[in-house]
Structures are given as C-alpha cells and as structure tokens.
Amino acid sequence: MKPIKIINVIPLLPTELEPIWHLAYNHWFTWNHNIETLFAQIDPLLWNQSYKNPVWFLNHVSQTRLKELANDTLFKERLNEAVEQLRLYTSKPSPHNFEDVKSGDPVIAYFSLEFGVSQCLPIYSGGLGILAGDHLKSASDLNVPLIGMGLAYQQGYFRQYMNIEGWQQERYPNYDFDQMPMRHVLDQDGNICKVHLNIGDRPLVASIWVTEVGRISLYLLDTNLPENPPEFRPITSRLYFGDNEMRLWQEMLLGIGGIKALKVIGVDPKVIHMNEGHSAFAGLERVREFMKGHNLSFEAAVEVAASGSIFTTHTPVPAGNDRFPPDLMQKYFEGYARDMGLAFKVFMALGRENPHDDAEHFCMPVLALRLSRFNNGVSTLHGHVSRNMWKQVWNQFPVDDMPIGSVTNGIHAPTWVSSDIGTLFDRYLGLNWREEPDTHKVWSQSNNISDSELWRTHERLRARLVDFARERLQKQLIAQGASSDEIRGAEDVLNPDALTIGFARRFATYKRATLLLQDKEALLRIVSNKERPVQFIFAGKAHPQDNGGKKLMQDVIALCRTPEFRGKLVFLEDYDMEIASYLVSGCDIWLNNPRRPLEACGTSGMKAMFNGVLQFSTLDGWWDEAWKDDNSVGWAIGGRDDYDDPDYQDCVEIKTLYNMLENEIISTFYERGRGGLPRSWVQKMKLAFKELCGQYSSHRMVNDYLKDAYMPAYKNFNSLCKEDYRAARELAEWRTSIMTQWGNVNITDVTVNGENSMFIGDPIKVEAKVFMGNLDSNQLLVEVCSGTLSQNGDFVERKIVEMKPVTDRQEGGWRLYQGEIEPKEAGRYGVTVRAMPHHALLSDARFLGLIRWAQS
Numbered sequence: 001m002k003p004i005k006i007i008n009v010i011p012l013l014p015t016e017l018e019p020i021w022h023l024a025y026n027h028w029f030t031w032n033h034n035i036e037t038l039f040a041q042i043d044p045l046l047w048n049q050s051y052k053n054p055v056w057f058l059n060h061v062s063q064t065r066l067k068e069l070a071n072d073t074l075f076k077e078r079l080n081e082a083v084e085q086l087r088l089y090t091s092k093p094s095p096h097n098f099e100d101v102k103s104g105d106p107v108i109a110y111f112s113l114e115f116g117v118s119q120c121l122p123i124y125s126g127g128l129g130i131l132a133g134d135h136l137k138s139a140s141d142l143n144v145p146l147i148g149m150g151l152a153y154q155q156g157y158f159r160q161y162m163n164i165e166g167w168q169q170e171r172y173p174n175y176d177f178d179q180m181p182m183r184h185v186l187d188q189d190g191n192i193c194k195v196h197l198n199i200g201d202r203p204l205v206a207s208i209w210v211t212e213v214g215r216i217s218l219y220l221l222d223t224n225l226p227e228n229p230p231e232f233r234p235i236t237s238r239l240y241f242g243d244n245e246m247r248l249w250q251e252m253l254l255g256i257g258g259i260k261a262l263k264v265i266g267v268d269p270k271v272i273h274m275n276e277g278h279s280a281f282a283g284l285e286r287v288r289e290f291m292k293g294h295n296l297s298f299e300a301a302v303e304v305a306a307s308g309s310i311f312t313t314h315t316p317v318p319a320g321n322d323r324f325p326p327d328l329m330q331k332y333f334e335g336y337a338r339d340m341g342l343a344f345k346v347f348m349a350l351g352r353e354n355p356h357d358d359a360e361h362f363c364m365p366v367l368a369l370r371l372s373r374f375n376n377g378v379s380t381l382h383g384h385v386s387r388n389m390w391k392q393v394w395n396q397f398p399v400d401d402m403p404i405g406s407v408t409n410g411i412h413a414p415t416w417v418s419s420d421i422g423t424l425f426d427r428y429l430g431l432n433w434r435e436e437p438d439t440h441k442v443w444s445q446s447n448n449i450s451d452s453e454l455w456r457t458h459e460r461l462r463a464r465l466v467d468f469a470r471e472r473l474q475k476q477l478i479a480q481g482a483s484s485d486e487i488r489g490a491e492d493v494l495n496p497d498a499l500t501i502g503f504a505r506r507f508a509t510y511k512r513a514t515l516l517l518q519d520k521e522a523l524l525r526i527v528s529n530k531e532r533p534v535q536f537i538f539a540g541k542a543h544p545q546d547n548g549g550k551k552l553m554q555d556v557i558a559l560c561r562t563p564e565f566r567g568k569l570v571f572l573e574d575y576d577m578e579i580a581s582y583l584v585s586g587c588d589i590w591l592n593n594p595r596r597p598l599e600a601c602g603t604s605g606m607k608a609m610f611n612g613v614l615q616f617s618t619l620d621g622w623w624d625e626a627w628k629d630d631n632s633v634g635w636a637i638g639g640r641d642d643y644d645d646p647d648y649q650d651c652v653e654i655k656t657l658y659n660m661l662e663n664e665i666i667s668t669f670y671e672r673g674r675g676g677l678p679r680s681w682v683q684k685m686k687l688a689f690k691e692l693c694g695q696y697s698s699h700r701m702v703n704d705y706l707k708d709a710y711m712p713a714y715k716n717f718n719s720l721c722k723e724d725y726r727a728a729r730e731l732a733e734w735r736t737s738i739m740t741q742w743g744n745v746n747i748t749d750v751t752v753n754g755e756n757s758m759f760i761g762d763p764i765k766v767e768a769k770v771f772m773g774n775l776d777s778n779q780l781l782v783e784v785c786s787g788t789l790s791q792n793g794d795f796v797e798r799k800i801v802e803m804k805p806v807t808d809r810q811e812g813g814w815r816l817y818q819g820e821i822e823p824k825e826a827g828r829y830g831v832t833v834r835a836m837p838h839h840a841l842l843s844d845a846r847f848l849g850l851i852r853w854a855q856s
C-alpha cells in the first residue's frame with residue numbers, strides 16, 4: 001500500500017534556535033570541531049546515533065530538550081557566535097583575479113563520481129572520494145571560485161558487517177535526502193530544477209540537489225524519479241555497482257548530464273576539472289556544445305574545450321581504468337557521434353590508444369587525455385608511472401616527454417587534525433595553521449611544541465581509540481549473536497599503553513593487507529612480548545565483487561579470533577571517515593605496504609602524520625617523495641628496486657618489515673627517558689610536522705592546481721574564445737595544415753664544434769640542418785637535447801635548449817639552426833636535436849603529438 005499524499009513534518013524549533021539550521025546545512029562543521037561540539041552538547045547519545053548528520057539530528061531532538069536550550073543563555077551565545085563565524089566566512093568576497101569574473105561566479109567545475117565530504121553524506125568509497133572532498137574544502141578556505149558536480153546515490157556506498165565466518169556482508173540502507181544536509185535546487189518559480197539528457201535514444205531526467213561545503217556548492221544529480229523508466233531510476237542508487245552498461249549510464253549522467261546541469265542552474269564555469277576518467281564525457285559534451293552553439297568545426301571545438309580542461313588520473317594499473325566494448329559504445333553513442341558529424345570510427349578513436357584498432361575498447365582516461373591540455377598523476381612517482389602507462393597515446397614521444405605531469409595530493413588539515421592536537425597547534429604554531437597549512441613558516445615552529453605535552457596528548461588519543469575500538473567490537477559481537485562471555489571479553493581487548501599499529505585501507509590486492517601475516521611466528525613474537533607490547537588494528541572494505549579481497553579480509557579476521565592473537569589484533573567493521581579519524585589520530589604507527597609502484601598516492605598516511613603518527617611504509621605514492629633516508633621523519637619498508645617476481649618481492653619485504661619493527665621501531669618507542677617520555681620518538685613526530693606538513697596539505701595541492709592548471713587554462717580558454725572563436729578556428733586550421741606538412745620535416749647534419757673530449761663548463765656549439773618545406777621558423781620549435789649517458793647509451797638526465805635559425809631559408813626549404821650547451825658533469829655526454837610544431841596559441845606543443853628527431 002502506498003500513501004496518496006506525502007507531507008513533511010518539521011520540528012518546532014524555538015525561534016531563538018532557528019539560526020542553527022545554517023550550521024546544520026553546511027558541511028563546515030566537519031572542519032570546525034567547535035560546531036560539532038555544539039551539536040553533540042544538545043544530546044550526545046542522539047548525536048552519535050545520527051551518524052553525525054545534523055539535519056536528521058535536529059529533526060529528532062526531543063521538544064523538551066529544545067525548550068530547555070531556548071532558555072539556555074550560554075548555549076544561545078555559543079550558537080550565535082558560531083552562526084556569525086560561518087556568515088563571516090561565507091560572505092568574504094572571492095580574492096582571485098580571474099579576469100572578467102564577477103565575485104561569486106564559479107570559474108571551475110570539479111567533476112567526480114565520488115565525494116567524501118562528511119560521514120553523513122556517504123557518497124564515497126575511499127581515497128578518491130576523500131580527496132575530492134578535501135579539494136572542495138581547501139578550495140573553500142582559499143576562496144577559489146569552484147563548484148563540485150557529482151551524483152546523489154540513494155544508497156551510497158555499502159555499509160560493511162561480517163558474518164560469523166568472517167566473510168564480508170554488504171548492507172545498503174536507503175538514505176533520506178530530506179533528512180540530510182542537502183536541498184533541491186529550485187528555479188525562480190520554486191520548481192525543482194531538472195536536467196534532461198538522452199541515454200542512447202531514450203530520455204533520462206535527473207533532479208539537481210545542492211549541498212554546501214563552506215563556500216563551495218556541490219551539485220548532485222538524482223535519477224530516482226517517477227518520470228524515469230524503472231531500469232533508469234537506479235542509475236544513482238549505488239556507487240560502483242552493476243555491470244558495464246550501468247557504469248556507462250552513470251558516467252553519461254555525470255559527464256553529459258553534469259555539463260547540461262550547469263546550464264540549468266545558470267552558471268558558466270570556463271574550466272572543468274575531471275577527477276579520474278569517469279567524468280570524461282563532460283569534455284565530449286562541451287565539444288558538442290561548442291559545435292552546436294557557436295558553429296565551430298569539431299577540430300576547433302576540441303581546441304576550445306580542451307584548453308579549458310584539467311584531467312587528473314588516479315589509477316596506476318591498466319585494468320583499473322574504465323573501458324567499454326565497441327558494441328556497447330555503438331548502442332549509446334552512434335547517434336551522438338552522428339550528431340557531431342563524426343564517423344563512428346573517428347569518434348571511437350578518441351578513446352583508443354591505437355586509433356586504427358577497431359577491436360580496441362573505448363577507454364575513458366584516453367578520452368580525457370585527448371580532451372584536456374593539463375594532465376596529471378597524483379604523486380611524482382605516479383606521474384612517471386602514468387607517462388609509461390599511456391605512452392601509446394603520444395607514441396612518437398619518449399616517455400619522459402609525455403604531456404602528463406604530477407600534482408601530489410594533500411589532505412585538508414582542519415578536517416583531519418584531531419581537536420586535541422589542533423589545540424596544541426593553536427597554542428604553539430598560532431591559529432594560522434588552520435588557514436595556511438601550506439606555508440612552511442607555520443610548521444617551522446613545531447620545535448617549540450613541548451615534548452611532554454605532545455606525548456600526553458598523543459597518549460590520550462591512543463586511549464580514546466582503544467575505548468572506541470572496544471565499544472565497536474562489542475557492538476559487532478552483539479550483532480553476530482556472540483555469547484555474553486565473548487561480549488564482556490571485548491571490554492578489555494587492546495592495551496591503552498601498547499605500541500599501536502594501524503592498518504586501514506581498501507582490501508585491494510595490491511595493498512597487501514595480509515603481508516604482515518606471512519610470518520606468523522614473528523607476528524606472534526612481537527604481540528606476545530610482555531615488556532614491550534605491540535598491537536594491531538585493522539579496518540577496510542573490499543569491493544562487493546572482489547572475492548580475492550574478501551578472502552584476505554577473512555584471513556585477517558580468522559587470525560584476530562585465535563587465542564594467541566585475540567585482543568592484540570582487532571578488526572573494526574565498516575571503515576568510514578569516523579573510524580579513519582580515530583585511527584589516524586590514535587595509532588603510533590601507520591603501516592602501509594602496497595606493492596610499489598601501484599599506490600598512486602595514498603592519503604591516509606598524511607592524515608596520520610598531521611596527528612603525530614609515524615609512517616612505516618613501502619616507498620610508494622607520496623611516501624616515495626616524503627621519506628628521508630635517515631628515517632628521521634618515519635620509516636621505509638624496502639627500497640626502490642623493481643621486482644619481476646611478486647612472490648619474491650613479498651618475501652624480501654616481509655623480512656625487512658619485521659627487521660625494522662623489531663630492531664628499530666619497537667625499541668625507539670620503548671626507549672623511555674625522564675617522565676616516561678620516548679624522546680627520540682617525539683623528535684620524529686615533531687620533525688615530521690616541521691618538514692612535511694606544509695607540503696602535504698590540500699591547500700598546497702589546490703594552490704598548485706590554481707597556479708599551474710586553473711589560471712593558465714582560464715587564460716587560454718578565453719583567448720581562444722575571443723572575437724567569435726577566431727583564434728580557435730585559426731588554431732584548428734593550422735593544426736590540420738601542419739599535420740599534412742609534418743611528414744616532410746627533417747633534421748640532418750648535426751655537428752658539435754670542438755674535439756671529441758671537452759672540459760666541464762666549456763660551452764659547446766651545436767648546429768643542425770633542418771628541412772622545413774614551406775613552414776616558417778616561427779611555426780617550428782627546434783631544440784637540442786643533451787646530457788650524460790648510461791652504460792647502455794640512454795640519457796640519464798637531459799637538458800633541453802632551444803636552437804635559433806642562423807640563416808635565411810635556403811633554396812629548397814633548408815635552414816641552419818644553432819644552439820649552445822654547457823656540460824656540467826664529467827662523463828659520456830650525448831647530444832641530439834628535435835623539432836616540434838609551434839603556435840603562439842598552443843599552450844603546450846606536445847599535445848599535437850608531432851615530433852621529429854635528427855637523423856644520423
């Protein structure tokens with residue numbers, strides 16, 4: 001039976017308390033712990049029960065309690081103060097000088113399939129989503145004119161619990177958006193804004209929600225509407241579920257629907273940032289829009305769209321990237337391609353590494369790479385891995401020259417620093433660490449933090465983690481129907497004074513959650529040492545279809561349940577932002593042992609570091625660039641060797657892991673001086689603050705994107721659009737003509753003046769003859785590459801210097817070019833010359849994919 005009418009019953013909030021809704025509807029509370037305290041204070045039990053959802057919470061507080069608060073002067077004072085702070089925060093005008101942008105107008109739209117903004121908005125599965133959430137929060141703090149675009153999953157990502165066999169079970173609660181900090185976007189007449197698009201030849205409609213993240217609006221599309229056919233309604237039901245076709249629908253909704261939604265809302269951001277390949281159809285839809293709306297050729301429209309696009313790739317394994325088979329693409333994009341005037345094969349080539357291979361699947365990151373003029377991986381090492389992985393896309397280029405750079409991820413410090421450590425920072429670093437966590441000056445004062453205060457604070461956080469874990473374990477046991485003895489037993493698992501090692505992450509195979517278990521003897525030895533006790537806390541989810549991951553998890557859980565390990569190894573179910581925040585602040589060691597180089601960046605370790613938790617990690621992702629070889633800011637597991645045999649790699653690294661633990665980490669932790677302080681441990685905590693916090697905050701990351709990507713993209717985009725897209729049309733034409741002429745370009749007769757051996761610092765003149773046909777020298781970039789050589793004759797490090805033409809164009813199209821190099825190091829030194837097309841409007845010549853090397 002269904003009701004024929006639905007009404008919203010709203011709690012009767014005393015007028016004096018009404019401003020609290022401002023706080024409840026903005027996720028600002030997730031990084032202003034005083035607001036969370038304010039909510040909790042109203043009814044601590046209910047607050048916990050609410051899954052930290054302020055809207056549901058306020059709707060469920062008893063009327064008696066509300067009346068009480070209405071008469072509580074102190075509470076009302078605090079409330080008004082917090083509301084005023086939020087008002088001041090959100091009303092500051094945007095200071096960024098994007099030319100011709102009105103204050104308040106968004107310039108950048110950030111597209112992502114998941115966002116981890118707060119615990120109560122469970123539309124994230126792991127690192128990718130949390131990163132997107134932190135990106136929004138830092139953009140808010142830095143007042144970057146940005147908005148977010150994503151999907152409103154009715155059931156979010158699954159909630160995890162274990163059955164009695166230790167096998168992961170998934171639960172999908174239905175979230176009630178009306179009880180969450182989000183609202184429908186309404187048009188001027190108060191109607192719900194909706195976006196319409198086609199999935200193949202069938203219409204799909206989505207309503208648009210908005211949720212506020214400080215100053216940033218995050219828009220979320222929702223297909224759960226009666227207008228949609230039953231098979232389309234679940235498109236936004238769950239994150240990462242269903243088959244390939246469902247994924248394709250979701251990505252069409254996010255990309256194509258997202259771009260259309262911007263129009264519906266009435267905003268016109270010039271720059272789009274595609275977070276992972278999932279949203280690459282956004283680039284495509286923009287191309288289509290520019291063609292239709294401004295009568296541009298496909299080529300010109302690509303130039304415009306790509307100039308204003310940023311693409312960030314996150315997946316270092318080919319299999320992890322979305323690929324759709326040709327027949328599926330044909331079903332949904334044949335008409336779309338026709339509409340753009342493209343033969344289907346040409347359309348498919350946009351998503352193929354080899355455009356001539358008709359069997360190749362359509363790959364979303366490849367599409368994104370082709371439709372963006374700024375591409376990046378998420379750590380220095382991952383940038384390198386990505387250039388290798390996508391080398392086919394620009395197959396004429398040496399891997400080092402691929403136009404994929406890197407911007408290392410960071411975390412939003414005010415969200416992830418626990419309030420206890422935060423108070424300590426306030427006192428010793430000044431309040432600036434919250435606003436400017438990316439300045440090294442702030443962190444340079446970490447030395448001043450009192451050792452004993454820092455250690456006491458840390459010990460308090462560890463004790464709190466242990467309490468939290470006990471409470472969770474009891475709940476888990478009750479849910480599993482355990483005996484009352486077992487349930488009571490959970491009251492004294494873990495030791496609040498023991499060295500506590502945290503391991504929490506997705507149970508993806510490459511993260512090697514069970515590496516630790518491969519030497520059970522060593523593990524038993526360290527956890528059963530009475531003088532120097534060590535304990536482990538695990539948490540993490542496996543993808544519902546990943547039975548391999550679930551098996552690993554089952555192994556961990558089975559071990560946790562054995563008598564030898566019970567109480568010293570525990571597994572906390574349902575890893576989410578809340579568990580993460582307890583773990584990254586309460587552990588002593590953050591253990592991370594992915595198989596190098598498969599971790600793109602990793603961010604949980606950064607959260608730990610900001611709380612004084614020390615890293616013990618393989619040299620992968622961010623740790624590869626942050627670690628110092630004297631282990632002064634944390635420890636490394638193994639080195640930077642490449643392994644062909646993964647089993648052998650495991651074998652080597654497990655040995656190193658236990659060696660380091662037993663011989664260094666445990667002894668440093670238990671080396672106590674006066675007052676029970678582990679002096680050198682505390683020094684490491686402080687040195688990590690000082691050396692690393694400035695670099696690994698998401699403020700630094702967003703500032704990098706702003707400076708290196710958003711600002712240049714905005715500028716290029718505008719210059720291509722001016723005067724009815726004159727420059728874009730010109731550039732597209734030039735591109736076509738250079739493509740046809742490029743085959744003739746030739747470089748010969750490279751000469752190096754001087755002897756075969758030279759002294760360091762002697763300038764060397766390099767000359768080359770370049771055949772350029774009808775091209776002018778201003779259409780050509782000629783460079784000399786030089787550098788020391790490895791044993792097998794490859795460049796170890798190259799220096800690139802531009803060469804200039806020294807003669808007029810000769811009869812027959814030849815010209816002489818000259819450049820000068822200065823070897824700075826002794827050894828075997830190599831020299832070569834190359835040419836690329838050049839155009840003033842092209843931000844980066846490499847995107848044409850054309851290059852010519854000197855012939856011997």
Ligand SMILES: *Cc1c(COP(=O)(O)O)cnc(C)c1O
Nearest residue numbers: 126127505576577580602603604
């Ligand atoms: C930070 C975080 C992650 C990402 O951690 P990795 O280091 O990338 O494994 C995943 N899940 C949650 C809940 C997090 O808070």
